[in-house]
Amino acid sequence: MNDKLYRTILFIAALTIPIVCGGVVYALITDAYDAFEHFGFFRFLTSSEWSYTEGAEQYGALPFITGTLLTTLLALLFCIPFSLPVAFFVGEYFKGSRVASILSTVTDLLAGIPSIIYGLWGFYTLRPVIITLNISPQGSGILTASLVLAIMIVPYAASLSAEFIKMVPNDLKESAYSLGATRAEVVRKIIFPVAGSGIFSSYILAIGRALGETMTVTMLIGNTNNIPTSITSTGNSMASIIANQFGEADGLRLSSLIAIGLILFLITAVINMIGKMMIKRARIS
Amino acid sequence: MANQKIKHRLAKDKLMLWTICIFATLTAVPLFAILGEVLLRGYSQLSWSFFTEPTPTAYKAMKAIEAGEPIPGGIANGIVGTMIILSMAVVVAVPVGILCGTFLAENRKKRFAKIVSYLTDLVQGIPSVIIGIITYIWIVVPMKGYSAIAGSVALCIMMLPLIIRSTEETLKILPASLKEAGLALGGNKARVMMKVQLPAAFGGIFTGVLLAISRVIGETAPLMFTALGCSFIRWSINKPISAVPLLIWEFFNDPHLQELIWGASLFLLIFVLTLNLTAKYLAKKWNQ
Numbered sequence: 248m249n250d251k252l253y254r255t256i257l258f259i260a261a262l263t264i265p266i267v268c269g270g271v272v273y274a275l276i277t278d279a280y281d282a283f284e285h286f287g288f289f290r291f292l293t294s295s296e297w298s299y300t301e302g303a304e305q306y307g308a309l310p311f312i313t314g315t316l317l318t319t320l321l322a323l324l325f326c327i328p329f330s331l332p333v334a335f336f337v338g339e340y341f342k343g344s345r346v347a348s349i350l351s352t353v354t355d356l357l358a359g360i361p362s363i364i365y366g367l368w369g370f371y372t373l374r375p376v377i378i379t380l381n382i383s384p385q386g387s388g389i390l391t392a393s394l395v396l397a398i399m400i401v402p403y404a405a406s407l408s409a410e411f412i413k414m415v416p417n418d419l420k421e422s423a424y425s426l427g428a429t430r431a432e433v434v435r436k437i438i439f440p441v442a443g444s445g446i447f448s449s450y451i452l453a454i455g456r457a458l459g460e461t462m463t464v465t466m467l468i469g470n471t472n473n474i475p476t477s478i479t480s481t482g483n484s485m486a487s488i489i490a491n492q493f494g495e496a497d498g499l500r501l502s503s504l505i506a507i508g509l510i511l512f513l514i515t516a517v518i519n520m521i522g523k524m525m526i527k528r529a530r531i532s
Numbered sequence: 533m534a535n536q537k538i539k540h541r542l543a544k545d546k547l548m549l550w551t552i553c554i555f556a557t558l559t560a561v562p563l564f565a566i567l568g569e570v571l572l573r574g575y576s577q578l579s580w581s582f583f584t585e586p587t588p589t590a591y592k593a594m595k596a597i598e599a600g601e602p603i604p605g606g607i608a609n610g611i612v613g614t615m616i617i618l619s620m621a622v623v624v625a626v627p628v629g630i631l632c633g634t635f636l637a638e639n640r641k642k643r644f645a646k647i648v649s650y651l652t653d654l655v656q657g658i659p660s661v662i663i664g665i666i667t668y669i670w671i672v673v674p675m676k677g678y679s680a681i682a683g684s685v686a687l688c689i690m691m692l693p694l695i696i697r698s699t700e701e702t703l704k705i706l707p708a709s710l711k712e713a714g715l716a717l718g719g720n721k722a723r724v725m726m727k728v729q730l731p732a733a734f735g736g737i738f739t740g741v742l743l744a745i746s747r748v749i750g751e752t753a754p755l756m757f758t759a760l761g762c763s764f765i766r767w768s769i770n771k772p773i774s775a776v777p778l779l780i781w782e783f784f785n786d787p788h789l790q791e792l793i794w795g796a797s798l799f800l801l802i803f804v805l806t807l808n809l810t811a812k813y814l815a816k817k818w819n820q
Binding site (some may be wrong): 324401 | 664756
């Protein structure tokens with residue numbers, strides 16, 4: 248094989264990625280166009296109607312945008328008290344030891360469990376608990392979905408944070424110790440400020456994961472199409488309304504669902520981009 | 533006074549250590565809770581017929597439950613479907629991914645390679661349900677029907693970025709002297725890549741492929757609007773087909789088939805975690 252042919256083959260293979268990306272954006276925009284044209288872009292974003300009565304169809308994305316943001320933020324909130332200790336356990340306190348490698352294997356395995364199994368587990372194990380605790384009568388809802396979602400994103404946040412915590416230079420820590428600082432003080436006053444932006448960016452990437460999570464949320468959120476009024480009420484996220492209704496939808500409803508998909512795609516793309524940029528910057532400094 | 537203050541600081545230090553240890557250990561609880569629950573509720577279904585027969589109708593399952601017998605049938609339609617969809621996806625994604633990763637490793641400084649690298653991250657971040665929509669628009673609509681092909685296109689798109697990344701990363705960390713030695717012996721770039729660099733990078737790429745497979749094998753959302761599902765064993769690639777995660781989704785709420793679903797979950801979980809651990813083990817071994 249000569250060099251020219253070799254380079255051409257590699258180039259063609261590399262073209263697949265831009266083609267896929269372009270195809271994704273093009274297909275989403277052309278198929279979502281109907282919905283945006285019919286309802287208007289901003290009205291579609293801010294309307295909370297979702298009714299498919301023939302002739303008086305009314306679709307708006309607001310309940311689902313709210314649902315997605317609520318579940319994601321709650322999941323983030325629940326995930327921090329666990330992922331941060333894991334990160335410090337693996338990256339600082341027991342760095343390089345056997346227990347640390349066991350714990351990181353455990354979190355890796357958590358990341359490997361398919362989301363449908365998380366959903367099944369949440370549905371049959373966590374939901375009854377929520378019902379018996381009298382938190383909500385039907386057991387499913389924003390809270391239940393976010394709790395399981397939190398477990399799912401712990402591994403992503405923890406492993407990346409640990410990486411940044413490990414990178415904090417030893418001489419910084421040693422000089423603090425030599426001034427008489429305790430370990431807790433070193434963590435709070437040296438490691439946290441130095442690794443902070445890296446830790447922050449790992450949570451941004453975890454948010455990116457949580458936003459698009461489909462099956463778990465669909466099985467646990469309760470699937471109602473109104474704006475959730477409290478964290479125990481049922482709702483729908485952008486991903487879960489698509490999963491629930493895409494198969495049976497056609498015409499304007501299909502287009503509206505694809506429009507929701509487009510919005511979700513844009514949000515996750517922006518969040519991931521911000522996260523990746525911050526990580527790059529944190530690695531350099 | 534000073535003594536008090538030091539005691540106070542030391543106590544705080546201890547508290548921090550214990551908080552971290554306790555909360556970090558608590559993170560392991562969900563893993564064992566899930567593994568335990570799936571194992572306990574699923575193992576009784578694992579029998580010969582579980583792997584050889586398709587899912588029973590709800591009526592048959594109900595009759596069996598009433599008679600106190602185990603649910604008849606199994607998930608063979610799902611297993612066959614997953615195998616067909618996955619193998620088609622792997623056959624396309626692995627060579628394309630390796631070539632694309634090689635391109636990125638060879639042209640690090642070029643503008644186009646930087647764009648491709650950036651877009652690879654973008655594709656990796658696309659939520660799986662959107663991959664499902666896209667494949668529906670691209671494949672299902674023009675072909676006028678759900679099919680195994682559509683399902684494998686969806687999984688292929690999900691695998692590509694993972695394989696590209698692992699190929700690129702592995703090629704990047706190979707010592708430059710390896711390539712130089714090959715070139716000095718008179719091989720051209722293509723030959724050196726095929727005979728020296730790629731074989732040397734085999735370990736890393738292989739673990740990347742294993743991890744990519746374990747990632748997509750449990751994916752449900754991209755298959756819902758592409759492969760759709762099918763209640764009997766089917767070997768054709770242009771008709772709707774079932775998959776193990778699709779079966780779980782279809783019947784998870786069905787009181788008669790619940791037990792079967794736990795069995796299917798156990799099967800899926802064992803498969804995914806074994807792949808995962810094997811990949812990690814191989815990565816560690818080849819890195820030494």
